[in-house]
Amino acid sequence: MRKIPTVFQRDPENRKRVLPSANPECQWVLDGEGVATRKYDGTCVLLDDEGTWWARREVRPGRERPPGYRPVMTDENTGKTMGWEPVDQSSYATCHVEAVARSSAWKPGTYELIGPKINGNPEGVEGHELVAHADAERFELPRDLDGLRTWILAHPRYEGVVWHHPDGRRAKLKHRDFI
Numbered sequence: 001m002r003k004i005p006t007v008f009q010r011d012p013e014n015r016k017r018v019l020p021s022a023n024p025e026c027q028w029v030l031d032g033e034g035v036a037t038r039k040y041d042g043t044c045v046l047l048d049d050e051g052t053w054w055a056r057r058e059v060r061p062g063r064e065r066p067p068g069y070r071p072v073m074t075d076e077n078t079g080k081t082m083g084w085e086p087v088d089q090s091s092y093a094t095c096h097v098e099a100v101a102r103s104s105a106w107k108p109g110t111y112e113l114i115g116p117k118i119n120g121n122p123e124g125v126e127g128h129e130l131v132a133h134a135d136a137e138r139f140e141l142p143r144d145l146d147g148l149r150t151w152i153l154a155h156p157r158y159e160g161v162v163w164h165h166p167d168g169r170r171a172k173l174k175h176r177d178f179i
Helices: 024-030 095-098 145-153
Strands: 008-011 016-021 037-038 045-048 055-058 071-075 081-086 108-112 129-134 160-164 170-174
Touching: 016 024, 016 037, 024 170, 055 095, 095 108, 095 129, 145 170
Parallel strands: none
Antiparallel strands: 008 016, 037 160, 045 055, 045 108, 055 081, 071 081, 108 129, 160 170
16 A cells, blocks of 8 residues: 555645646646546555455554554655554444445455445445445546546545556545645
């Protein structure tokens, strides 16, 4: 898991907003490369190849890492370390148990845990669910700032969009980048 960069550069005066210039790391999106998928508003979990579930966890600088934590990367701007902790010790453990119980056919990969006790339930689901990132809804979208702003603001129920490049790179744009 690597923190997904934003397609456009952030405004240094207001880091919550984006500027009309491409993040050089994500120029490939504006060049028409990659597939756009829906970004769900939940929390990321991982089922590894050994059948162990992990929850995404950010650790702030100076904070102790939880037992069993597996760091993946540290953000140069914030100093936060992103990684995985065993899901059974995460604050979402009971929600995850409910979601996993809905099926027995889980495959290794990443999922978005959504539901009533996750981020205020912006997805509006009745119970806790796991949405496979590999199965996320796909879109054909404009590839310019104005077109993307118009599309994203017309779909306020979506947290945003994640583009997937064939070489594994990803880029994102969130609804809140424009409000």
